[in-house]
Amino acid sequence: MLDARILEKLREIVGPENVATGVQEMICYGYDATQMEFLPECVVHPDGSAEVSLILELANREGFPVFPRGAGSGFSGGSLPKGGGVVLVTTRMNRILRIDTDNLVAEVEPGVVTETFQIAVEKLGLFYPPDPASLKFSTLGGNVAECAGGPRAVKYGVTKDFVMGLEVVLPTGQVIRTGGETVKGVVGYDLTKLICGSEGTLGVVTKIIFKLLPYPEAKKTMLAVFDSIDGAARAVSTIIKGKIIPTTLEFLDHATLTCVERRFNLGIPATGRAVLLIEVDGDRDLIEKQAGRIHTLIEPLGVVQFRVAKDAAESEELWRVRRLVSPSLRDVNPDKFNEDIVVPRSKVPDVIRRIEQIQNRYDIPIVNFGHAGDGNIHVNIMIDKSVAGQEEKAHEAIKEVFQAALDLGGTMSGEHGVGLSKQPFIPMELSADQVAAMRAIKHALDPKNILNPGKMF
Amino acid sequence: MTKTKIDPLKRVEAEMKKCVKCGACRANCPAFSAFEREPATARGKVALAQHVMKGDITLDDGTYSAMSKCLLCGSCVDKCPNQVPTDEIVIATREALAQRRGLTTFHKAVGQVIKTRKLMNLGALAASVLGPLFFRKVPATSGLRLRFPMPFLGGSRHIPQIAKKPFMARHPEVIEGEPGKPRIVFFVGCMTNFVYTEIGEATLALFKELGCTVIIPGEQQCCGLPGMSGGDLDTVRELAERNLEALEGHRADYVMTACATCGGALHKLYPLVIGKRNPELKQRLQALADKTVDAAVLLQKLGLDPEQTGAGEALRVTYHDPCHHRTAGIAKEPRALLKGTPGIDLVEMEGADRCCGLGGTFNVYHYESSLKINAGKSAAIRATGADAVVTGCPGCIMQLSDGLKQAGDKTRVSHTVELLARKIRR
Numbered sequence: 093m094l095d096a097r098i099l100e101k102l103r104e105i106v107g108p109e110n111v112a113t114g115v116q117e118m119i120c121y122g123y124d125a126t127q128m129e130f131l132p133e134c135v136v137h138p139d140g141s142a143e144v145s146l147i148l149e150l151a152n153r154e155g156f157p158v159f160p161r162g163a164g165s166g167f168s169g170g171s172l173p174k175g176g177g178v179v180l181v182t183t184r185m186n187r188i189l190r191i192d193t194d195n196l197v198a199e200v201e202p203g204v205v206t207e208t209f210q211i212a213v214e215k216l217g218l219f220y221p222p223d224p225a226s227l228k229f230s231t232l233g234g235n236v237a238e239c240a241g242g243p244r245a246v247k248y249g250v251t252k253d254f255v256m257g258l259e260v261v262l263p264t265g266q267v268i269r270t271g272g273e274t275v276k277g278v279v280g281y282d283l284t285k286l287i288c289g290s291e292g293t294l295g296v297v298t299k300i301i302f303k304l305l306p307y308p309e310a311k312k313t314m315l316a317v318f319d320s321i322d323g324a325a326r327a328v329s330t331i332i333k334g335k336i337i338p339t340t341l342e343f344l345d346h347a348t349l350t351c352v353e354r355r356f357n358l359g360i361p362a363t364g365r366a367v368l369l370i371e372v373d374g375d376r377d378l379i380e381k382q383a384g385r386i387h388t389l390i391e392p393l394g395v396v397q398f399r400v401a402k403d404a405a406e407s408e409e410l411w412r413v414r415r416l417v418s419p420s421l422r423d424v425n426p427d428k429f430n431e432d433i434v435v436p437r438s439k440v441p442d443v444i445r446r447i448e449q450i451q452n453r454y455d456i457p458i459v460n461f462g463h464a465g466d467g468n469i470h471v472n473i474m475i476d477k478s479v480a481g482q483e484e485k486a487h488e489a490i491k492e493v494f495q496a497a498l499d500l501g502g503t504m505s506g507e508h509g510v511g512l513s514k515q516p517f518i519p520m521e522l523s524a525d526q527v528a529a530m531r532a533i534k535h536a537l538d539p540k541n542i543l544n545p546g547k548m549f
Numbered sequence: 550m551t552k553t554k555i556d557p558l559k560r561v562e563a564e565m566k567k568c569v570k571c572g573a574c575r576a577n578c579p580a581f582s583a584f585e586r587e588p589a590t591a592r593g594k595v596a597l598a599q600h601v602m603k604g605d606i607t608l609d610d611g612t613y614s615a616m617s618k619c620l621l622c623g624s625c626v627d628k629c630p631n632q633v634p635t636d637e638i639v640i641a642t643r644e645a646l647a648q649r650r651g652l653t654t655f656h657k658a659v660g661q662v663i664k665t666r667k668l669m670n671l672g673a674l675a676a677s678v679l680g681p682l683f684f685r686k687v688p689a690t691s692g693l694r695l696r697f698p699m700p701f702l703g704g705s706r707h708i709p710q711i712a713k714k715p716f717m718a719r720h721p722e723v724i725e726g727e728p729g730k731p732r733i734v735f736f737v738g739c740m741t742n743f744v745y746t747e748i749g750e751a752t753l754a755l756f757k758e759l760g761c762t763v764i765i766p767g768e769q770q771c772c773g774l775p776g777m778s779g780g781d782l783d784t785v786r787e788l789a790e791r792n793l794e795a796l797e798g799h800r801a802d803y804v805m806t807a808c809a810t811c812g813g814a815l816h817k818l819y820p821l822v823i824g825k826r827n828p829e830l831k832q833r834l835q836a837l838a839d840k841t842v843d844a845a846v847l848l849q850k851l852g853l854d855p856e857q858t859g860a861g862e863a864l865r866v867t868y869h870d871p872c873h874h875r876t877a878g879i880a881k882e883p884r885a886l887l888k889g890t891p892g893i894d895l896v897e898m899e900g901a902d903r904c905c906g907l908g909g910t911f912n913v914y915h916y917e918s919s920l921k922i923n924a925g926k927s928a929a930i931r932a933t934g935a936d937a938v939v940t941g942c943p944g945c946i947m948q949l950s951d952g953l954k955q956a957g958d959k960t961r962v963s964h965t966v967e968l969l970a971r972k973i974r975r
Contacts, residue, residue, distance in 0.1 A: 112586075116611040119596050120587035125571045129596075137586075164587070165572035183585065205576070228576035418630045426566065 093176060094133045098154055102136055102178070105146045110137040110184070121179045124164045124171055125226075126513055132159065132173035139184045141259055141267045141298040147180060148296070149265035151542045159544050160292040162202065162234030165226045167430060168511030170238060170291040174546050182233045185298060188212050196304045197256060197273045202233020202297050206240075209302075219307040221248035224507065233297050239289030241507035243340035246465030247373075248305075250507065252288035259299035260287055263538035273301050286533070291509050292544040294537050311339065311373035312383045313407035315399045316390055317364040321345060323394035324366035325441035328464045331370070332437060334389045336382050341465025342369040342414050345444065348461045351420040358413055361396050368464065369414050371407075417461050424457050425474035429486050431493060434468045435502035446496035447471060454489045456482070468506035494520055510548045518549050557644040557782070558602050561637055565602075568595040568633045574625040579904040580618045580911075582925075583918035588615040591625035591635035598642045608646045616642050618915065620908025620922075621778065622872035637821065643780030715742045716749035722767050724753070727760035731851065734801040735765045736792075736815065736841075738772060738808035740943030748943060751970035752807045752844050758858055758973055759851050768795035772814035778909030782822050789819040790830065793837055804837060807844040807966055809942035810909075813873030815841040843874065845883040845941055845965050853969065859890035861971035866895055866963075867935040869926070869949060870902040871942035883941055883965045890968060898929040898938075907948035923952035930960055937961035939968060 103111045112118075112135045122131040138144050151158045157177035164171055173179050186203035193216055200209060206227040210220050223242035224230055230240065236258070241250040257271030260283075271277065271284035287294055318324040328341055344352070344367040353360050360367065368390075372382045387398055401407035421428060435443045444460060451458040462470035471493050475482040494504040494517050504521055505514055518527065527549050534541075574591035575581055581589045588597070597615055600606045619639045626634055717737055726732075733756055741749045756763050773788035792815070796804050806812045819834045842850075866887065870880055880902070887895050906912060906922030926949065930938045938949055938960055950962045967974075 114611045115606050116588055116597055116615050117586070119600055119606070120590075120593040120615075123570045123592070123596060125569060127569055163572050163575055164570075165575075207576075226572065229572045229574075419632065422567070422631060 093156055094178070098150070098156065099134060101150055102134065102147065105150070106136050106138045106143050110139075111135070121161065121164070121181065122173065124166045124169060126167060126169045126172075126511075128169050128172055128512065130172045130174045131176065132179040133176050135179045135181060137181045137184045141261050144180065144261040144296050144298055145265045145267050147178070148261055148263055148543065151178070152264055152540050155540060155542065157542050157545050160233075160237070160296045162231035162237070163205070163226070163229050165230045166234065166238060166511060167432070167508040168238075168291075168505070168513045170509050170511035170544070170547060171234075172512060174512060180296065182296070182298075183231060185233075186231075189299070191216060191218070191304075192273075193218070195273060196306075198302045198304055199273075200232055200300050200302065202231060202236070202300060204232050206230050206232055206235055213304055214307055217307050219305040220254065220302060221305065222251045222254060232300055232302075236288055236297055236300055237290065237292045238509045239507070241463070241466075241468065243342055243371075243463055243465075245463060245468070246341050247337045247339045252285060254303045255284055255288050255300060256303050257301035258284055258287055258297050260295035260297055262295050263540075263543035267298070268295075271301065289509070291511060291547055293534060293547055295543070308339075308373035308375075310376040310379055311371055311407070312379045313401040313410045314370040314383060314386065315397075315410045315413065316368045316370065316395050317360055317397035318366045318368070319363050319394040319396050321366045321444055322441050324368050325444065325464070327368055327390040327393050327395075328440060329438050330389050330393065331386055332465075334385065336372070336386060336389075338370050338382075338386070338465060339373045340369065340371045341463070343367070343440070343461060343464030343469070344369075344413065344417065345460040347424075347457065347459045348417055348420075351423055351459065352413060352416050355420045355423060356412075356416050358416075360413070363396050367413060369410060414461070421459060421472060421474060424459060425476045427475050427477045429473040429475070429490055430508075431471040431473070431490060431504070432462070432468060432506045432508045433471055433493060433497035433502055433504055434466070434506035435497055435500045437465070437467045439500040439502065440464050440467055440469065443469065443496055443500055443502070446500075447493060450489050450492045450496070453492075454485050456485055456489055458489070458493075463506075466506070467502065491517065491520075512547065515548065522549070557641040557648070558598060561598070561634070561641045562602065564634050565595050565599050565638055567631045568592055568629075568635075569631060570596065571630060573628055573630055574635070577624040577628045579622060579624065579906060579922045580620055580908075580915075580918065583906075583915075583921040584618055589618040591629070591633065594619060594639055594642070595633065595635060598638050601642065601645065608649050612642075613646055613650070616646060617911070618918075620872070620904050620906065620911045622904035622908060623876040624872070624904060627875070640777060640780075640782070640822070643778075644782040645780075647780035647782070711743055712746045714746075716746040717742050717765060717767065719746075720753065720765055722765055724757065724763045724765075726757065726762035730760040730762065731802040732762045732764065732800055733847070734796050734799050734804045735763050736769060736772075736796060736804055736806040736808075736811055737765060738806060738811040738943065740947070741808060745943045745946060745964065747967060748807050748964045751964070751966040751974055752805075754970045754973050755844075755848055755853060755858060755966060756805070758970075759848075759853060761851070764799045764801060766795040766799070770795070772808075772811040774810050774814045774818065775910055777814075777818060777822070778911070785814075785818065785822055789823065789834060793819075793830075793833055796837060797833065801840070803847055804841045805844055805847050806841065807941070807964065808944070809843065809871035809873035809877075809879075809940075810944050812841060812843050813877065816877060843877070843879055843882075843941065845886055845969075846879055848966075848969065849882045849886055853886065855886050855890040855969050858973045859886075859893070859969040859971045861890075861892045861968075863892050864894070864937055864968075865933075865935045866893055866937045866939050866968070867898045867930055867933040868895060868901060868965075869898070869905065869930070869938055869940040869945060871940055871945045872902075872904050874941055875902045879941070883939075886969055887939060887965065890971075892971075893968060896933045896935060898933045898935075900925070900929055903929075905945045905948045905952070907944050912948065919948075920952065920955065923948055924956070927952040927956045927958065931956070931958055935960060937963050937968075939963050939965055941965050 161171040183203040185201035224240040773785040776784035912919035
């Protein structure tokens, strides 16, 4: 599809050193964290909206697909060039343009790594809370495109809650700005929110204006081990009902605990059936009080162990339980399907029970952990792909897990997005009319369907 | 050694499957930080190796180029959620490349030098790790067909002086200590023997001070790491065997080295590359690996009192962790000894355990990128305001010195043992 003439034009736009066509480069830009693989025909590394605009104009004229990509760490295949075409990598645009301490806003380019940005604002006593697990390598552009979440979402919200404005190159090449840097602003449609989470199908983000917060004075980490999954789940609602919004409320089920404990021996009592990792942040005196109150509130719910970190080192020690989950899971089975359903907080125990039933019915280990505080559960279906029939079984189980989440008033994805991997399940969650409305938006902005085609719906 | 070639990639096939392409390696890879392109990441290299195995890409220049962009520093392995040993995968792929395409001219020369000459032989001055030096003496028009672009040589690089007399030529093979005290075999390494002889002298002095008997076997060879770096695993295996012969026995309690790289070869590389083909040899190499210990670690273990050996002028120093120490879990020991040395004020730099950018022969092929990685290191060193940067690897010393000199900086670069022996070597 891409002839020599088009490649030559791409080289003119971004410079020959920023265009690759060799098979090795194609392989290395053909994967993401889903382990799916689709090789592009060309990879371009533009710098700035002008170059991105020229690439998209050319794509419209010549009719080739363009797939925006950040760090390629997505969990849904959103950046993969299915069907071939051009991968447009945003990582050369990696400058933090300004951090405005008067107005608590920052302007960045999309290729900035999330953690790099966090460190930069923290040096000024400011705070950018969204903390996807991939924050050490994922890019802010990717975070915006997928509307990344993270453990701190319970209190602070997700990426879109911090995006005030964007510079976006539309699929047809026009460069527009959306939103701005004022707290209020109601002129026109809220295109900023529309672009957040649009998975690179409606435009290429080339600048982002983020809202910042003052960095909290202190934080306190607690670990509570429960003798039942119900106890842990009820603790989540009890804390929230008790008018405390913790920064994080991470949850590990019994299967997860068994994995971690078997491998790393962290001293979780054998009677433990579930763990909550609770963190509060804010004013030093306030969080002391909150920590005490949390203990009192959840104590009657079958707590067999309650630990409070005295300092940063101890806090890190408690977090280890959560961080060691991923490395431990492979002990169960070599391959995993990592889903991220969400249910209303109070429905967490119900959904866990439903998943247990699904696990028993399909006889596949399912390990659950994640962000119980906002009802976002990482459901890991552990299989061995080399065993015939397991992958198909897993797909059936996933479908039932999604249905369970939907029945309880939830959604099939809280932060990973649809991309390619959840595409087949879309009709379970979205009505034909909803999809038609979304398609109308897509068609209006991208009439030739050149930007990240074949994704989402 | 058996002549039948086993595909080296088979050795790591199962390990490759562990990589889920999550991208965590992007955060930690010094080569990626310099090249900023995905083929330089660990997952990129694993993906390429997997495609080579599947047979849908060949071991051509593109694959070679991607595989050459690795310092084998092990940073990605440390931080990988699935503990994928990308360093071993890269070594295996480089070996496969070397088997199928032949070694590069440069690596062929490296292999020649490091395996045909004994460490004692001054002729070997054309020396192994000092590829660039050696190449200056090889006409660019030599009849060897150039398969790959000639590595970057010379130019602005600061190349250390070669010692007038190698360390090993100055000392007898056995330096008797006190009876009942440990007997230590000293694996000197090329850099210490030919360039940084002061490291050898300081090491020797310190163990003499402890009453140890120090044995410096004359038959010891280059550790072979420069060969491994280019995929010349046959040379590494040959050197492993010869070093085994030289270092085994001597009724020694320890095999000690003051070079992190050599330590890495003895400790990890040898048992790894010998594979399952020769179980007896593998067992002996494992025994050698178990006996191998870093100089600073052993000095601390044997209770060196740096107050007695190292007291000297007031000096603010910062410590750089060599990759081959980091991957072996060595970090506390040299620091503890330095902190216990009167006059030494140890301040930590940012990213002390980040690779300096030398990476075996990486710096020969990718000198610009190597410098880029090194520039970050130099900046971190300078930010501490230290008078000297201290480390446990002569390779790092060469690279750090080059970087600091390029930056016009006068910060000294020393080996831990040099500071620990200040008083007794005065």
